[in-house]
Amino acid sequence: MDGTAFLARVGAYHEAGWRLALINVTTVLPPTAAHGRAPVAEATTAVEAPGVFEIAWAFANGGEFETIREQILAGEAVPSISEFFGAAFLYENEIRELFGVNVTGIGVDLKGQLYKTATKVPFSHSAIKARLEAAAAGAVKP
Amino acid sequence: MKRTVIPFGPQHPVLPEPLVLDLVLEDEKVVDAIPTIGYIHRGLEMMVERVEYTEMGFVVERICGICSFMHGMGYCVSLESIMNVEVPERAGWLRLIWAEISRIQSHLLWLGLGADAFGFENLFMHCWRMREQILDVFEKTTGGRIIHSVNRIGGVKRDISDSELAAILAELQELGAAFKETARVFRTDPSIAHRLGGVGVLSMQDARAVDAVGPMARASGIATDIRLIGANYYDRIELQPVTETDGDCLARVLVRMREIDQSIDIVRQAIGKMPKGEGQAIETKVRGLPSGEVFTRLEQPRGEVLYYVKANGTKNLERFRARTPTFANIPAMIKLVKGCDLADVPNIILTIDPCISCTER
Numbered sequence: 450m451d452g453t454a455f456l457a458r459v460g461a462y463h464e465a466g467w468r469l470a471l472i473n474v475t476t477v478l479p480p481t482a483a484h485g486r487a488p489v490a491e492a493t494t495a496v497e498a499p500g501v502f503e504i505a506w507a508f509a510n511g512g513e514f515e516t517i518r519e520q521i522l523a524g525e526a527v528p529s530i531s532e533f534f535g536a537a538f539l540y541e542n543e544i545r546e547l548f549g550v551n552v553t554g555i556g557v558d559l560k561g562q563l564y565k566t567a568t569k570v571p572f573s574h575s576a577i578k579a580r581l582e583a584a585a586a587g588a589v590k591p
Numbered sequence: 592m593k594r595t596v597i598p599f600g601p602q603h604p605v606l607p608e609p610l611v612l613d614l615v616l617e618d619e620k621v622v623d624a625i626p627t628i629g630y631i632h633r634g635l636e637m638m639v640e641r642v643e644y645t646e647m648g649f650v651v652e653r654i655c656g657i658c659s660f661m662h663g664m665g666y667c668v669s670l671e672s673i674m675n676v677e678v679p680e681r682a683g684w685l686r687l688i689w690a691e692i693s694r695i696q697s698h699l700l701w702l703g704l705g706a707d708a709f710g711f712e713n714l715f716m717h718c719w720r721m722r723e724q725i726l727d728v729f730e731k732t733t734g735g736r737i738i739h740s741v742n743r744i745g746g747v748k749r750d751i752s753d754s755e756l757a758a759i760l761a762e763l764q765e766l767g768a769a770f771k772e773t774a775r776v777f778r779t780d781p782s783i784a785h786r787l788g789g790v791g792v793l794s795m796q797d798a799r800a801v802d803a804v805g806p807m808a809r810a811s812g813i814a815t816d817i818r819l820i821g822a823n824y825y826d827r828i829e830l831q832p833v834t835e836t837d838g839d840c841l842a843r844v845l846v847r848m849r850e851i852d853q854s855i856d857i858v859r860q861a862i863g864k865m866p867k868g869e870g871q872a873i874e875t876k877v878r879g880l881p882s883g884e885v886f887t888r889l890e891q892p893r894g895e896v897l898y899y900v901k902a903n904g905t906k907n908l909e910r911f912r913a914r915t916p917t918f919a920n921i922p923a924m925i926k927l928v929k930g931c932d933l934a935d936v937p938n939i940i941l942t943i944d945p946c947i948s949c950t951e952r
Binding site: 476514559 | 625626627628629630632634637640799800801802815819820821886888895897899901909910912914918919921922923925926951
């Protein structure tokens with residue numbers, strides 16, 4: 450991810466008066482790993498590949514709505530956009546706690562205190578793998 | 592100066608739901624507030640891994656008991672968009688009517704909670720008595736007072752007859768007339784003005800800086816309202832955003848009170864404009880599996896809600912995300928709390944109308 454170019458694009462939205470509507474992350478899974486469409490053994494192997502996240506920064510301006518999208522590897526640094534959008538810190542703390550996205554330079558760093566979840570980083574690739582394995586063992590409905 | 596940290600919540604008399612703010616104080620002034628949520632995080636978004644898309648709507652409407660109808664509607668609208676399903680016109684109008692009735696009950700609920708928080712228990716009872724009438728309307732028309740389960744992908748499950756609609760409108764107009772007396776107390780009582788006026792002021796500039804939504808933003812003079820986009824039949828309704836300019840706790844009360852009148856008027860317009868007659872289609876049968884993605888925006892009582900749905904051609908969605916208005920307004924809440932007196936914190940937090948169940952999903 451080219452952090453400088455990314456921040457320039459975000460800055461352009463800010464300059465034009467757009468507001469931050471959402472930062473959304475999707476854990477990208479190989480097609481065979483998604484939702485039990487393949488034998489679980491195959492699926493769990495598939496998610497062991499280097500994890501990829503798709504991040505969408507959504508901006509709104511009245512009825513207009515646009516996104517910036519990036520695909521990043523797990524652990525790759527993602528720059529915070531707090532300098533442009535004051536509300537970004539909440540989304541950024543959330544995606545770090547729930548997905549494990551490595552957001553750097555968050556305006557207000559809540560240091561992992563935002564959510565109290567039973568599973569640490571529940572949407573990480575390893576957590577999804579653990580759920581698939583539990584499903585294979587019959588612990589939960591797949 | 593020595594700093595003291597006081598935990599506000601998770602249990603507090605003004606909080607119906609758990610939220611923690613670690614308030615950092617210098618004497619009686621709040622200089623910082625650190626939020627912690629997650630006490631009722633249910634992982635509903637993760638359930639798309641196990642729950643099929645046709646059943647997920649019932650999960651989504653359980654995100655919150657106050658915005659239940661609109662969560663169900665938002666989910667169905669998202670899937671309809673991905674699957675290119677056209678909803679029958681009457682179903683679209685019925686959704687609009689239920690959505691506005693939801694707004695009335697939500698605002699009445701909040702006004703009651705607000706009144707109770709600043710010591711007006713009779714006012715609380717009046718607001719909640721009126722809300723009961725709205726819940727009765729929901730029960731008569733959907734079968735449920737809190738969870739309605741009336742939205743389907745492709746339309747709605749139940750119709751409301753024309754005579755029932757006329758009776759509902761009469762009841763709402765009667766309620767609107769009765770509400771004027773309650774609203775007068777909120778507007779003119781000197782104790783309320785003293786307690787809320789000039790407290791927790793969010794300027795228009797600050798509201799823009801923290802991306803506030805809904806009544807929170809409108810009370811600071813920002814004329815934002817997702818209904819103005821015109822989706823879901825709102826393009827056929829005459830609608831002006833209700834705004835105030837003071838940006839204080841009282842302004843947020845006034846915006847919500849005026850929006851009750853506005854919603855009654857929208858229901859009146861909708862009943863006048865929707866196609867009449869019994870036996871019209873209210874649901875389009877949906878076949879196949881969804882594939883694609885969509886962002887859907889609705890104006891809930893607390894402000895803009897945003898749903899992201901990604902489907903991959905299987906029975907289970909790949910991703911479901913709900914960004915609720917309370918989540919969007921937490922930065923504004925923190926902004927307001929910094930610099931205020933400790934005694935004003937409960938009213939400031941209440942006037943963002945926080946819904947923690949929504950926020951935590």
